[in-house]
Amino acid sequence: MEIKCIDSDQAPLDLLLLADPSRESIASYLHNSVVFLVTIESKPVAVSAVVIEGKVAEIKNIAVATEHQHRGIGKKLIEHIKSFARKSQLDIIKVGTGNSSLQQLSFYQKSGFRIKGVITDYFEHYRPEIYENGIRCIDMILLEHKIISNE
Ligand SMILES: CC(C)(COP(=O)(O)OP(=O)(O)OC[C@H]1O[C@@H](n2cnc3c(N)ncnc32)[C@H](O)[C@@H]1OP(=O)(O)O)[C@@H](O)C(=O)NCCC(=O)NCCS
Numbered sequence: 158m159e160i161k162c163i164d165s166d167q168a169p170l171d172l173l174l175l176a177d178p179s180r181e182s183i184a185s186y187l188h189n190s191v192v193f194l195v196t197i198e199s200k201p202v203a204v205s206a207v208v209i210e211g212k213v214a215e216i217k218n219i220a221v222a223t224e225h226q227h228r229g230i231g232k233k234l235i236e237h238i239k240s241f242a243r244k245s246q247l248d249i250i251k252v253g254t255g256n257s258s259l260q261q262l263s264f265y266q267k268s269g270f271r272i273k274g275v276i277t278d279y280f281e282h283y284r285p286e287i288y289e290n291g292i293r294c295i296d297m298i299l300l301e302h303k304i305i306s307n308e
Pocket of ligand 1: 175176219220221222225226227228229230231232233253254255258259260261263264265267
């Protein structure tokens, strides 16, 4: 498995769409993003788009190909982003996910992120309405991981 930084225009859209079904939304952040690509035998298996603003890195998109999920690849990619943030002397990694995204909430908290806030009604106007795990996705849960330089 290899993790490397690639040009944003080389990012695999099929993988980005797994985490963010809106092409318009992807286009709004992709070209300002640092893009990490995970490959196995040269085949793309995971991607993440991270926007840096000041001392803060925001994970805008992270996705592992369906057939490669639950094998620790997402966790390794998060560790790589943490190491990148530490080397870049950033303070915080932020990410936002839906209240109904129970898998992602588990994944981020197991990766050391803490819940820092909620933007209520963030998804209220989304049509069609989004349901996951039998729950309407309506609020955005904000999570953060503090970078500790000697970690
Ligand atoms: C969320 C996602 C990136 C996780 O990547 P992954 O490679 O499948 O996750 P990992 O195998 O590295 O799992 C890391 C930890 O999260 C936990 N986790 C992963 N999927 C989980 C699930 N469905 N339910 C509960 N916990 C889960 C694992 O148990 C693991 O914990 P452990 O270290 O105690 O074993 C991946 O499933 C994905 O791409 N999903 C679709 C796109 C998406 O939703 N992206 C996030 C948008 S906010």
